[in-house]
Amino acid sequence: MTALSRRDLLKAAGAAGALNLAWPLSAGLSPAQAREAAEALGADYDPAPFTLGVASGDPQSDSVLLWTRLAPDPLAAQQPLSEIVEVGWVVALDPQLRQVVARGTTTASATLGHSVHVPVSGLRPATRYWYVFTALGKQSRIGRTRTAPVGSVASVRFAAANCQAFHDGFYAAHRGIARENVDFVVHLGDYVYEHGKVGGVPADHVRDHEGSAAFTVADYRRRHALYKGDRSLRDAHAAHPWFLTWDDHEVVNDYSGTGGDAPFVRRRAAAYQAWYENMPHRDAGHAVLPDPEIHRVRRWGDLLELTVLDLRSYRSAQNLKDGSILGTAQKSWLKSTVDRAPEAWHVWANSIMLSQLRGRPGGSYMFTDQWDGFLAERKEILNHIHTSGMKDFVVITGDWHSAFVDDIRPDFDDASSPVIGTEFTAHSVTSSAYSAAWNQTNGPIMGAANPHLKYFEGNRYGYDVYEVTPTRFSTHMRVIADRRDPVSPVTTLTTFHVDRGRPGSYEDPATKNSPAQWRRD
Amino acid sequence: MNLIVNGDAESGPGGSADPVAAVTGWEIREGGPALVAYGLGGGYPTASDPGPATRGSRFFAGGHSARTALVQAVALPATGSTGHAAVDAGGVRYTLSGWLGGYAGQEDGVRLSVEFRDAAGTPVALSVLGPVTAGERNSRTGLFERTVTATVPRGARTARVLLVFSRAGGTSNDGYADALSLTLTATPNTSRGRK
Numbered sequence A: 001m002t003a004l005s006r007r008d009l010l011k012a013a014g015a016a017g018a019l020n021l022a023w024p025l026s027a028g029l030s031p032a033q034a035r036e037a038a039e040a041l042g043a044d045y046d047p048a049p050f051t052l053g054v055a056s057g058d059p060q061s062d063s064v065l066l067w068t069r070l071a072p073d074p075l076a077a078q079q080p081l082s083e084i085v086e087v088g089w090v091v092a093l094d095p096q097l098r099q100v101v102a103r104g105t106t107t108a109s110a111t112l113g114h115s116v117h118v119p120v121s122g123l124r125p126a127t128r129y130w131y132v133f134t135a136l137g138k139q140s141r142i143g144r145t146r147t148a149p150v151g152s153v154a155s156v157r158f159a160a161a162n163c164q165a166f167h168d169g170f171y172a173a174h175r176g177i178a179r180e181n182v183d184f185v186v187h188l189g190d191y192v193y194e195h196g197k198v199g200g201v202p203a204d205h206v207r208d209h210e211g212s213a214a215f216t217v218a219d220y221r222r223r224h225a226l227y228k229g230d231r232s233l234r235d236a237h238a239a240h241p242w243f244l245t246w247d248d249h250e251v252v253n254d255y256s257g258t259g260g261d262a263p264f265v266r267r268r269a270a271a272y273q274a275w276y277e278n279m280p281h282r283d284a285g286h287a288v289l290p291d292p293e294i295h296r297v298r299r300w301g302d303l304l305e306l307t308v309l310d311l312r313s314y315r316s317a318q319n320l321k322d323g324s325i326l327g328t329a330q331k332s333w334l335k336s337t338v339d340r341a342p343e344a345w346h347v348w349a350n351s352i353m354l355s356q357l358r359g360r361p362g363g364s365y366m367f368t369d370q371w372d373g374f375l376a377e378r379k380e381i382l383n384h385i386h387t388s389g390m391k392d393f394v395v396i397t398g399d400w401h402s403a404f405v406d407d408i409r410p411d412f413d414d415a416s417s418p419v420i421g422t423e424f425t426a427h428s429v430t431s432s433a434y435s436a437a438w439n440q441t442n443g444p445i446m447g448a449a450n451p452h453l454k455y456f457e458g459n460r461y462g463y464d465v466y467e468v469t470p471t472r473f474s475t476h477m478r479v480i481a482d483r484r485d486p487v488s489p490v491t492t493l494t495t496f497h498v499d500r501g502r503p504g505s506y507e508d509p510a511t512k513n514s515p516a517q518w519r520r521d
Numbered sequence B: 001m002n003l004i005v006n007g008d009a010e011s012g013p014g015g016s017a018d019p020v021a022a023v024t025g026w027e028i029r030e031g032g033p034a035l036v037a038y039g040l041g042g043g044y045p046t047a048s049d050p051g052p053a054t055r056g057s058r059f060f061a062g063g064h065s066a067r068t069a070l071v072q073a074v075a076l077p078a079t080g081s082t083g084h085a086a087v088d089a090g091g092v093r094y095t096l097s098g099w100l101g102g103y104a105g106q107e108d109g110v111r112l113s114v115e116f117r118d119a120a121g122t123p124v125a126l127s128v129l130g131p132v133t134a135g136e137r138n139s140r141t142g143l144f145e146r147t148v149t150a151t152v153p154r155g156a157r158t159a160r161v162l163l164v165f166s167r168a169g170g171t172s173n174d175g176y177a178d179a180l181s182l183t184l185t186a187t188p189n190t191s192r193g194r195k
Helices: A003-013 A031-040 A172-179 A217-227 A231-239 A262-278 A328-339 A375-388 A436-449 B084-088
Strands: A054-057 A064-069 A086-093 A102-111 A115-120 A127-137 A143-146 A154-161 A185-188 A241-244 A296-300 A304-308 A345-350 A395-398 A405-407 A421-425 A453-457 A461-468 A471-482 A490-499 A505-507 B029-030 B034-037 B058-061 B067-075 B091-101 B107-117 B123-129 B142-153 B156-166 B176-186
Touching: A003 B084, A054 A127, A054 A231, A064 A086, A064 A127, A102 B123, A115 A262, A115 B107, A127 B176, A143 A231, A154 A172, A172 A231, A172 A461, A172 A471, A172 A490, A217 A262, A241 A304, A241 A345, A262 B107, A262 B123, A304 A505, A328 A375, A328 B123, A345 A421, A375 A490, A395 A405, A421 A490, A453 A505, B091 B107, B091 B123, B107 B176, B123 B142, B142 B176, B156 B176
Parallel strands: A054 A241, A154 A185, A185 A241, A304 A345, A345 A395, A395 A421
Antiparallel strands: A054 A064, A064 A115, A086 A102, A086 A127, A127 A143, A154 A461, A296 A304, A405 A421, A405 A453, A461 A471, A471 A490, A490 A505, B029 B067, B034 B058, B058 B176, B067 B156, B091 B142, B091 B176, B107 B123, B107 B156
């Protein structure tokens, strides 16, 4: 179905008053009918039982994690499957799967949503592989992945995506990511949103959630299945290995993982379990489900050290004098990671903004759910980086639904505090930003209020592609033309560079005249 | 046979509401658990509050930490009617059960879970019980039985039992647990799917 005809169908359904009746899991529809309705309105799924596609994650030099989940009826609470289903897998050096290098079988249990996680080891470094699953006499689509290199590396390209509210747009950004020539993808969180329907389809939203807010494992499974009903997301998973962190909406808005009341503890466990079931996450070994450990450090040869942070599981409440966004154990681990940092680019996958952000000069912080709500710990960590001598520090961030470029200083209020790194906050895949009018008004105000803020652009959606060499780190802001169009074309809005050994970023002269609502230089 | 060691909180140090440094059979991952005597009083569950019929002298509680976590590693039996061969034939089911509770209308609670892993250490099954909310307890202090059963996936070799006490507020972590049990049962193979 073309984008135009899908939009026409949405409009026609809305005009006929049929959309609320037809959209998935509305009252009176069976899961099968709901799926049919969803597909009629643009969602689609791979052939059963591999409806949700395939994925790979956590690439290392000799290993990668392969994922799939059997869901013949993706939006149903109960899958029409045996309690245990045997699943085969094959890894090959070619897309025709002729040069098989590894194969095996595993089991998919109903207790884990019939998900499959296979850590394949014994692979070669810096090598592209293809893989496939088989089950119930069917074969999945063929996925493509890649292992990390070892030793000297001349370049790495990777992409980062974040904030993909299903109702706010189609995943043209993921379509773009699937087509990028990148080594891996980082997802920075808000992969799903937990809330119920938003309404307003098609006038304000291109589509909607399938039901009410998620609380149980069945709810969160259904929500993940809905999101994977966008083919472009499945294509991006199948095209590249992913590294993963999460933000709040995988559970609930602005939550603190250390909240202890029983209903929340139950909800969080349900969300974490469903996240694990639906993601190519490599189990950390010593962690115990349903509490996966997701922070980790990975190397891409001698060129890049990627540190994946978990800013939700262990955080305290905001705005406490001794509050923590990392938690005691992760903070200790992070500081020791900094102490052991090799000569390389040091990239942190950071779900929520690290840099200080005041709403107006001398005013209060805009959002203390981000690191601004954990001032002492931020200062401690950034001072530790500075005193340790770790250089070539780049933070990639999501959450804000707009693009920012910031200089990172241990003390953001002290202009003499040294620049020790750069934070690139990426556009969202679809999740709505502020209005163009708000951005136009507040871009310059935020610029004036935050001397370390170099760039702000909030009128677009997309993802970032990073191109890294031993001498330069470049961030290309890829944007889509229209998030209401599933096949919206991708262009590069602008590019920022960081030179090796020289803290601070600069915009590429070729794109410096591109639209933005704040630019310091 | 119960595969959980000291699932009844009867072994090792304890007896008061103060946290202990070690718990027989369990690894303390976080916080500090207490093994509280039913006769302690002070609002803690007593022998006459809701709880297991045979409850012994003590139960687990979360001590004074906001979050207390205990982990127990379980090696599945290699031989016998529920041994590796039976598991690999799809003919073994597990049952996880425990009495979980809390204090009056407070939302402190405890969550019990078991995760099965294959020989490579990859999770292949998971069951989670609780926490029992204050609403489910009708705001009554006590412990209430929760149980789940499922098939042990082919290839499973180990299990990990996780017990997490969480505090909603105050200083005492009033998640309570007792009579924790993980058992295996040989069953006719009816659940194995086609490849």
